[in-house]
Amino acid sequence: MQNLFKTVTTKAAFIAIVSFAGVGSALAQNMNTDDSIYQGLGAKAGIDKIVGDFIPLVLGDARINRFFTKVDTKQLAALLSDQFCELAGGPCQYKGRDMYTTHDGMEISNAHFNALAEDLQIAMEKNHISTSVANKLVAKLAPMQRPIVSK
Ligand code: HEM
Structure with a gap:
C-alpha cells in the first residue's frame, strides 16, 4: 500500500515537473527574446x-x-x-x-x-x-x- 502510494505520488510529481517544463518552454517561445x-x-x-x-x-x-x-x-x-x-x-x-x-x-x-x-x-x-x-x-x-x- 505504501509502495503504491509512493508510486502514485512520484508519478504525480513527475507529471507536475513535466507540465511545468512544458509551460516554461511555451512561455520562453512566446516571449520576444x-x-x-x-x-x-x-x-x-x-x-x-x-x-x-x-x-x-x-x-x-x-x-x-x-x-x-x-x-x-x-x-x-x-x-x-x-x-x-x-x-x-x-x-x-x-x-x-x-x-x-x-x-x-x-x-x-x-x-x-x-x-x-x-x-x-x-x-x-x-x-x-x-x-x-x-x-x-x-x-x-x-x-x-x-x-x-x-x-
Ligand atoms: C506600415 C504603415 C503604417 C503604420 C505602422 C502606421 C502607424 C500609425 C500609428 C501608430 C498611428 C497613431 C495611432 C494613434 O493615434 O493611436 C498612425 C496614425 C495615422 N496614420 Fe498611420 N501608419 C501606417 C500607414 C499610414 C499611411 C500609408 C497613411 C496615409 C498615407 C497613414 C496615415 C495616418 C494618419 C493621418 C494618422 C493620424 C490619425 C489621427 O491622428 O487621428 N498611416 N499611424
Missing part, C-alpha cells in the same frame, strides 16, 4: 532619431502629406517610435489604437502605403541602418497593409 532588429536600429535612441527623420519626409511627400495636415505629429512620432521599438523586439509597449481603427475611413491605397514605407526606408538609410535590418523592420510592418489599406 530576439532583439537583434532593435539593436540594429540603434535601440530606442536610434529609433527616435529614425522617426524624427521619417516624419518630415512624410510631411514633404506630395504623394501622402495631405493625410497629415491636421495631425499632432509630436504625438504620432512618440506612438510610432514605441510601435517600431516593440515590433523590433525592444522593451517598449505600443499603447496607441489598433491599425484598423486608426486608419478607418482614410481611403489609403497600396500606393499611399508604399510611399510611406519608402519614406521610412529613406529615413533608415539616412541613419546608416544596414539593408538587412531595414528590410526586417519593413517585413514586420507588411502585415499591417491589410488593416490600413482600404482603397
Whole structure:
C-alpha cells in the first residue's frame, strides 16, 4: 500500500515537473527574446532619431502629406517610435489604437502605403541602418497593409 502510494505520488510529481517544463518552454517561445532588429536600429535612441527623420519626409511627400495636415505629429512620432521599438523586439509597449481603427475611413491605397514605407526606408538609410535590418523592420510592418489599406 505504501509502495503504491509512493508510486502514485512520484508519478504525480513527475507529471507536475513535466507540465511545468512544458509551460516554461511555451512561455520562453512566446516571449520576444530576439532583439537583434532593435539593436540594429540603434535601440530606442536610434529609433527616435529614425522617426524624427521619417516624419518630415512624410510631411514633404506630395504623394501622402495631405493625410497629415491636421495631425499632432509630436504625438504620432512618440506612438510610432514605441510601435517600431516593440515590433523590433525592444522593451517598449505600443499603447496607441489598433491599425484598423486608426486608419478607418482614410481611403489609403497600396500606393499611399508604399510611399510611406519608402519614406521610412529613406529615413533608415539616412541613419546608416544596414539593408538587412531595414528590410526586417519593413517585413514586420507588411502585415499591417491589410488593416490600413482600404482603397
Ligand atoms: C506600415 C504603415 C503604417 C503604420 C505602422 C502606421 C502607424 C500609425 C500609428 C501608430 C498611428 C497613431 C495611432 C494613434 O493615434 O493611436 C498612425 C496614425 C495615422 N496614420 Fe498611420 N501608419 C501606417 C500607414 C499610414 C499611411 C500609408 C497613411 C496615409 C498615407 C497613414 C496615415 C495616418 C494618419 C493621418 C494618422 C493620424 C490619425 C489621427 O491622428 O487621428 N498611416 N499611424
